[in-house]
Amino acid sequence: TKYKENTRLKVVKEIPDVVIDCVNKRRYMKGRFLGKGGFAKCYELTDMETKEVFAGKVVPKAMLLKQHQKEKMTQEIAIHRSLNHKNIVGFQGYFEDPNYVYIVLELCRRRSLMEMHKRRKVITEPETRYFMQQIGTACKYLHEQKVIHRDLKLGNLFLSNEMEIKLGDFGLATRVDYIGERKRTLCGTPNYIAPEVLGKKGHSFEVDSWSLGCILYTMLVGRPPFETSSLKDTYTKIKKNEYHIPSRVSLPVRQLIQKLLHSDPSQRPTMDQVLNDEFMTLGYLPSRLPTSCLTMAPRFE
Numbered sequence: 466t467k468y469k470e471n472t473r474l475k476v477v478k479e480i481p482d483v484v485i486d487c488v489n490k491r492r493y494m495k496g497r498f499l500g501k502g503g504f505a506k507c508y509e510l511t512d513m514e515t516k517e518v519f520a521g522k523v524v525p526k527a528m529l530l531k532q533h534q535k536e537k538m539t540q541e542i543a544i545h546r547s548l549n550h551k552n553i554v555g556f557q558g559y560f561e562d563p564n565y566v567y568i569v570l571e572l573c574r575r576r577s578l579m580e581m582h583k584r585r586k587v588i589t590e591p592e593t594r595y596f597m598q599q600i601g602t603a604c605k606y607l608h609e610q611k612v613i614h615r616d617l618k619l620g621n622l623f624l625s626n627e628m629e630i631k632l633g634d635f636g637l638a639t640r641v642d643y644i645g646e647r648k649r650t651l652c653g654t655p656n657y658i659a660p661e662v663l664g665k666k667g668h669s670f671e672v673d674s675w676s677l678g679c680i681l682y683t684m685l686v687g688r689p690p691f692e693t694s695s696l697k698d699t700y701t702k703i704k705k706n707e708y709h710i711p712s713r714v715s716l717p718v719r720q721l722i723q724k725l726l727h728s729d730p731s732q733r734p735t736m737d738q739v740l741n742d743e744f745m746t747l748g749y750l751p752s753r754l755p756t757s758c759l760t761m762a763p764r765f766e
């Protein structure tokens with residue numbers, strides 16, 4: 466078989482059982498493997514002094530050899546550490562050793578909406594309002610900080626032990642430098658990618674409204690709006706704005722989905738408008754959700 470000439474063997478060393486943050490004088494005990502995403506592996510990290518448990522994203526420096534990858538990692542850290550909101554994953558700190566970069570983040574013990582979706586398939590309207598309210602609040606804060614997330618998806622919407630939404634993974638996020646700026650590039654493949662990003666026209670905050678529409682559709686219908694068996698066909702449907710909302714979906718939320726999935730970015734509701742939409746304000750909004758919702762539909766008396 467023909468090997469790629471330039472395949473460089475990336476020697477990735479073991480992650481130590483105790484990781485040390487020399488700058489902040491903290492030591493963490495590496496716990497169980499939680500999962501992986503991109504170049505990162507995630508482990509439970511326990512602060513050996515306070516016993517507090519975090520989610521540690523660990524990235525081998527062997528994967529950050531190209532300047533461009535270093536810059537993306539730096540940008541993710543710079544954006545995430547600047548944020549402070551109860552529905553955004555807490556940023557505890559970051560540090561490095563000769564082989565790895567470590568990002569210490571708030572642990573979300575109930576994983577993410579992706580696992581809940583896989584288990585439940587569709588969820589009730591009150592649960593949807595509950596989640597949409599917290600996702601919308603997090604994104605409203607983000608946009609007020611001039612940050613676009615650009616990769617809102619079920620797997621980035623983590624759940625705390627108390628079933629609160631914690632928005633995470635700022636790997637594709639960007640800061641808007643001046644009012645009216647239209648971003649031209651996006652390096653990476655967002656899950657719920659907006660038509661204007663595919664069309665390589667400028668894009669801005671409205672891409673997050675589009676992704677929110679895809680999330681809303683997926684939670685209530687049980688599958689993504691533009692899903693096909695190939696990425697190419699999915700992109701074609703997105704560009705043609707081809708999707709179908711089953712008739713069992715009630716009118717108010719059908720209308721909100723149609724507004725959020727508008728092909729013209731300027732026609733999509735802002736996060737403030739989502740939070741004030743009649744679907745959100747005219748129906749029952751639970752103040753909290755039991756963890757039983759992860760596995761079965763709740764009965765709201």
Ligand SMILES: COc1cc(C(=O)NC2CCN(C)CC2)ccc1Nc1cc2c(cn1)c(C)nn2-c1cc(Cl)cc(CCC(N)=O)c1
Nearest residue numbers: 498499500501502505507520554570571572573574576633
């Ligand atoms: C206790 O908290 C967690 C547990 C688990 C879990 O049970 N994972 C199992 C581990 C064993 N294998 C076999 C199945 C998944 C997964 C995630 C947890 N919490 C948890 C995970 C977290 C975060 C907060 N909190 C943050 C922030 N970033 N990440 C993060 C980061 C990466 Cl690189 C990858 C993943 C995995 C993606 C996924 N949806 O599983 C997550």
